[in-house]
Amino acid sequence: MNQAARASAPASIGNVGVGFDVLGQAFDAARDTVTAHRETEPGVRLGAVTGIVDSLPSDVNANTALAAADALLKAAGTEFGVTLDIDKQIPVSAGMGGSAASAVAAAAAVNALLESPYPIADLLPFALAGETVSADPPPWDNVMAALLGGLVIAARLEPALIAPVPAPSGLTAVLFHPDAKTETAAARGVLSEHVPLQTAVEHARRISAFTLGCATGDRALIRAGLEDVLVEPQRAFLLPELGAVKAAALKAGALGCSFSGSGPSVFAWAEDADADQVQQAMAEAFVAAGRGARAYRAPLTSEGVRLEPAPEAVR
Amino acid sequence: MNQAARASAPASIGNVGVGFDVLGQAFDAARDTVTAHRETEPGVRLGAVTGIVDSLPSDVNANTALAAADALLKAAGTEFGVTLDIDKQIPVSAGMGGSAASAVAAAAAVNALLESPYPIADLLPFALAGETVSADPPPWDNVMAALLGGLVIAARLEPALIAPVPAPSGLTAVLFHPDAKTETAAARGVLSEHVPLQTAVEHARRISAFTLGCATGDRALIRAGLEDVLVEPQRAFLLPELGAVKAAALKAGALGCSFSGSGPSVFAWAEDADADQVQQAMAEAFVAAGRGARAYRAPLTSEGVRLEPAPEAVR
Numbered sequence: 328m329n330q331a332a333r334a335s336a337p338a339s340i341g342n343v344g345v346g347f348d349v350l351g352q353a354f355d356a357a358r359d360t361v362t363a364h365r366e367t368e369p370g371v372r373l374g375a376v377t378g379i380v381d382s383l384p385s386d387v388n389a390n391t392a393l394a395a396a397d398a399l400l401k402a403a404g405t406e407f408g409v410t411l412d413i414d415k416q417i418p419v420s421a422g423m424g425g426s427a428a429s430a431v432a433a434a435a436a437v438n439a440l441l442e443s444p445y446p447i448a449d450l451l452p453f454a455l456a457g458e459t460v461s462a463d464p465p466p467w468d469n470v471m472a473a474l475l476g477g478l479v480i481a482a483r484l485e486p487a488l489i490a491p492v493p494a495p496s497g498l499t500a501v502l503f504h505p506d507a508k509t510e511t512a513a514a515r516g517v518l519s520e521h522v523p524l525q526t527a528v529e530h531a532r533r534i535s536a537f538t539l540g541c542a543t544g545d546r547a548l549i550r551a552g553l554e555d556v557l558v559e560p561q562r563a564f565l566l567p568e569l570g571a572v573k574a575a576a577l578k579a580g581a582l583g584c585s586f587s588g589s590g591p592s593v594f595a596w597a598e599d600a601d602a603d604q605v606q607q608a609m610a611e612a613f614v615a616a617g618r619g620a621r622a623y624r625a626p627l628t629s630e631g632v633r634l635e636p637a638p639e640a641v642r
Numbered sequence: 643m644n645q646a647a648r649a650s651a652p653a654s655i656g657n658v659g660v661g662f663d664v665l666g667q668a669f670d671a672a673r674d675t676v677t678a679h680r681e682t683e684p685g686v687r688l689g690a691v692t693g694i695v696d697s698l699p700s701d702v703n704a705n706t707a708l709a710a711a712d713a714l715l716k717a718a719g720t721e722f723g724v725t726l727d728i729d730k731q732i733p734v735s736a737g738m739g740g741s742a743a744s745a746v747a748a749a750a751a752v753n754a755l756l757e758s759p760y761p762i763a764d765l766l767p768f769a770l771a772g773e774t775v776s777a778d779p780p781p782w783d784n785v786m787a788a789l790l791g792g793l794v795i796a797a798r799l800e801p802a803l804i805a806p807v808p809a810p811s812g813l814t815a816v817l818f819h820p821d822a823k824t825e826t827a828a829a830r831g832v833l834s835e836h837v838p839l840q841t842a843v844e845h846a847r848r849i850s851a852f853t854l855g856c857a858t859g860d861r862a863l864i865r866a867g868l869e870d871v872l873v874e875p876q877r878a879f880l881l882p883e884l885g886a887v888k889a890a891a892l893k894a895g896a897l898g899c900s901f902s903g904s905g906p907s908v909f910a911w912a913e914d915a916d917a918d919q920v921q922q923a924m925a926e927a928f929v930a931a932g933r934g935a936r937a938y939r940a941p942l943t944s945e946g947v948r949l950e951p952a953p954e955a956v957r
Contacts, residue, residue: 346846346850347843347846348843348847349843349846349847349850350850480847480850480851480854481847482847482850482851482854482862482863482866482867483847483851483866488851488862488863488866490851490854490860490862490863492854493858518839519839520838520839521836521837521838521839522836522837522838522839522842523835523836523837524833524834524835524836524837524872526842527837527841527842527845527846527872528662528663528664528872530842530846531661531662531664531842531845531846531849531872532663532664532795532796532797532798534846534849534850535661535664535665535795535797535849535850535852535853536795536797536798536803536805537850538850538853538854538857539795539797539805539807539853539854539857542853542854542857542858543808543857545805547797547803547805548797548803548805551797551798551803552797557839557842557843557846
């Protein structure tokens, strides 16, 4: 019987520009790692916190990893409890899916302690229960991407149907995390409750073209589709230089550029051969705007959650 | 130099349920045929009208075939004119794309008289100019489907980008044309100018799932996606038995069921093996509603516009 298990999950690009609340993309430029230690006492507790943060909330209802672990233990009806060590490498409140990655990694680590572990895809509801901490109801995009890897669609919510979207080969995602923070809940709060029918149609046109382009590898369709006409116009004010960064990326050859999730991070898709110049152009636009920003890159085929070698049971 | 040329174009299913103003599907259960006779006198005139109608408008601005021919002749700058014989086999005001088929067939027939004919796909703007007669601005769905055949997406309007969506093999489209008429312009007039953001998201989710399902042949994704949450709820009142017909189709195994275009025709997608029972179930639902309705069937791979053997030049 394992005394400890460890799992890591990648950052992710929520919405993928054109797919608000529908598409998500794993972005393996950084991973959160959670180590679950089996405890005799029931319940979920926070253990060591390492990485880019000094501390994390220890309240189960305020920590996506703890909440996911709690939901899983309750569903499995275990008698044991867990302490979770969290190594955080994904920037917080960056729009890089860090909260989802921690929730997914926690669910997978705790799952590995069960006598009869769930199949990985079946961890979705537990990871979503964790993500509820950051937004209620929880958006699926980051969670499913961190779980499955690659590009993923939430094809149906009830009953749940998530599916991989074939990722075109030869493409790279470039992402900039600027020195600015947005909260998912706040970024959702600015959205209008109604949109013009014409906007809904143009949004549907783009996501359909984009999905078809990904499935068939057709770059012209991806370019036609990789644009957010639904929510980006309502959120652009959150990052005043977004327009300039986007224009620079497109001019440098990017297939599309938009907020990652609800921002403030900005991502672009580029041909592998164009990725350097796209990154350079975006970096210069941030500099011109006087905004510090850190660049990340990952292929579209980024791996989802995975078990890592478990630590020695020394606790 | 040809004195006459003839082309036929298929009926079509506008919107394909989930793809309002974005998707169209050729439906080769009936075709309109247009014969263009070269005339010394410039301009476009209506010749013989045959088929299921006794007459058609002879005014260029009131007849989609004449309007398409007129737009093409003007663009080509020809010195000759044409007389168009129209054999109409697609029911009028049925939501079966009859006006688009006539426009497409006319454009293709006249095109064949040009010294340097346009590639078929480049006939889109002329056929759209014809379709403007039935709705302004003209929806693209029927026109592009009648032109290219199969399932087609309008991926971008400006500049125009239309593309085939791979049609899954083994599926049949079943369509019922009930004894009721709707006018495209009127059916568009009932639509609300704004929709809830949540509806726009659910609509995008479905068209993305549907497109992916078609491209990959995944029936579960097609089922998840082939549902119109955007406009069908607003138009359902136009055909009170729609709900019953749809329920019957789905219960009989259909992958989805909705209005064809703006109705009143209703179509369903079914596995080839289920098509008989789906058709039977829909027929019974129409009977139960006391509505006469005629059934049509065609594969998803329906052929688009094609040239037909030209008649002898006897005029």
